[in-house]
Amino acid sequence: MSKRRRHSPTPALDLIAFDGDDTLWHNERSFRQARDRFLALLRAAGVRLGVDAIDAHINQTEVANIEYFGYGVSSFTMSLMEAAIELTRGRITGAALREVIALAKAMMTEPIELFPAVRETVNDLAATWPLILITKGDLLHQTSKIDRSGLRASFRHVEVVSHKTPDVYAAILERHGVRPERFLMIGNSLRSDILPVVEAGGWAVHVPAALTWSHEHADVPARARRRYVEITSLDRLPEVMRTFAEATASPRQRSYRSRSRAHRGRR
Numbered sequence: 001m002s003k004r005r006r007h008s009p010t011p012a013l014d015l016i017a018f019d020g021d022d023t024l025w026h027n028e029r030s031f032r033q034a035r036d037r038f039l040a041l042l043r044a045a046g047v048r049l050g051v052d053a054i055d056a057h058i059n060q061t062e063v064a065n066i067e068y069f070g071y072g073v074s075s076f077t078m079s080l081m082e083a084a085i086e087l088t089r090g091r092i093t094g095a096a097l098r099e100v101i102a103l104a105k106a107m108m109t110e111p112i113e114l115f116p117a118v119r120e121t122v123n124d125l126a127a128t129w130p131l132i133l134i135t136k137g138d139l140l141h142q143t144s145k146i147d148r149s150g151l152r153a154s155f156r157h158v159e160v161v162s163h164k165t166p167d168v169y170a171a172i173l174e175r176h177g178v179r180p181e182r183f184l185m186i187g188n189s190l191r192s193d194i195l196p197v198v199e200a201g202g203w204a205v206h207v208p209a210a211l212t213w214s215h216e217h218a219d220v221p222a223r224a225r226r227r228y229v230e231i232t233s234l235d236r237l238p239e240v241m242r243t244f245a246e247a248t249a250s251p252r253q254r255s256y257r258s259r260s261r262a263h264r265g266r267r
């Protein structure tokens with residue numbers, strides 16, 4: 001344990017969870033690259049529609065398919081194939097569809113690239129709190145990503161879930177015997193990592209990624225803002241842990257702290 005942390009107030013938390021995609025490692029970048037290559041395939045197949053219209057069509061298909069195939073590369077691939085069939089009115093060739101499948105296989109196996117400061121931050125936090133990873137997507141792909149990230153040893157558990165709703169978080173917390181007010185989630189998605197955790201009674205740290213799928217954005221009600229903070233990069237996490245130390249302190253500790261602050265103020 002570092003000297004600095006020993007002298008810093010420690011938040012009253014029993015469990016800290018991280019999201020994986022676009023929080024610990026790059027993900028959306030790979031989806032955007034796949035879309036660009038898909039666009040070239042459509043052009044070769046004679047589709048003349050504008051890029052925005054094609055993008056909107058793919059997005060609509062992806063969101064509609066979440067209900068059937070969930071999140072992840074497999075679902076994305078099905079959506080690209082469906083969009084290709086619709087946009088070419090059935091004229092897409094078997095060879096072009098095979099290229100879409102090849103795109104998916106490349107996405108599934110590409111190297112994991114961590115964001116800056118991730119390894120140090122995760123290792124440092126793991127020295128004080130039990131950490132879990134909560135991620136949605138294809139089970140095989142997600143477990144392979146955490147294994148290949150080199151971060152596996154820092155996490156007590158990995159939860160690959162189909163959706164991130166308040167009920168899903170509540171079930172995870174119950175399984176781990178953790179009260180929501182002793183739980184902190186760190187992630188890039190307001191819709192998946194922040195709002196449902198706050199609704200379940202927990203705390204959250206929002207780390208917006210440069211690239212995030214539009215589906216993951218959300219409007220934040222004012223009352224939810226009291227339960228999470230936003231940071232620009234994971235290396236700011238040690239600083240905000242002090243904020244949570246204050247927020248999660250028991251009422252007795254809190255009143256003691258505000259009394260000492262008031263005392264200092266008078267001098």
Ligand SMILES: [Mg+2]
Nearest residue numbers: 019021022188
């Ligand atoms: Mg994410």
